[in-house]
Amino acid sequence: MARTAMPSFAHRLAASALVALGLVILSGLAQSPGAEAALDGQAAKERIEVDVSSRSVAVTSSFNGTEIIIFGTVENSRQESAESGYYDVVIVVEGAMSPIVARKKSNVGGLWVNTASIRFASLPIYYAIASTRPIDEIAEPQVLDANGIGFEHVPMSVASKTLTSGVSADEVKGYREAIVRLKRKDGLYVKDDYSVAFIGRSLFRATIELPANVPVGAVKARVYLVRAGEVLSEAKATVTLAREGFERLMYDFAHRQPLLYGLFCVALAVGAGLLASILFRKGGAH
Secondary structure, eight states: OOOOOOOOHHHHHHHHHHHHHHHHHHHHHHHSHHHHHHHHHHHTOOEEEEEESOSEEEEOTTOOOEEEEEEEEEETOOOSSTTSOOOEEEEEEEOOEEEEEEEEEEEETTEEEEEEEEEEEEEESSEEEEESSOHHHHSOHHHHHHHTOSGGGOOOEEOHHHHTTTOOHHHHHHHHHHHHHHHHHTTSEEEETTOOEESSSSEEEEEEEEOTTOOSEEEEEEEEEEETTEEEEEEEEEEEEEEOHHHHHHHHHHHHOHHHHHHHHHHHHHHHHHHHHHHHHHHHHO
């Protein structure tokens, strides 16, 4: 029977020497200036971490708006000071998505009536932008559109039935602009340039005002770190607006027992009417 020859001591020694030589070469490459520069460049990649001053806001009958503070830090920051303007930060705060029907009025026979409409399947009810400077100076329209930054780039999904009805792109654009204009008038679409400030080489903060008519639910903040028109990093944070107290009790009652809630409202209205009638009757008797 043939036997497999065992490696000789000389062969084993040569193999060990080759392995050792390979380790020395790899070690030298890792310690070379080019490798160190590559490692330093990889380690110095900027990214942001963000948080909010309050993760939950109670909405009661006396709620008249509130403020939230969004703050964060730039990891591996390369700017020398807060005033250097090396980075730009853009914060986009969005409320819950909801459908909406936009209508167009025309003068027909001296009367202004609705003559056309378009339905958007979803768009943010609340939309706010805060930035270190005007967003059109920070990035190109393609970058803003890709990230949904700016009133011209608010995510508005048109209902499929509307698209098949032959509505042109210019008409859709006109409706979009009208919705943004009305939302801004109601204080639900807000833009605040120069409202994000660096307070150090890496720390930044901004104050976002939530109006009294902000919809209840999750309010999501998207924070972008931009340098020379390029988005370097993105981070997100969420604030929840929740009904509390009597407001929440009546809301749950109306949604869980709608029939009983309707009967309760009718009974309450009838009772208030009878009470007012009795009080006025007594007042007239005197």
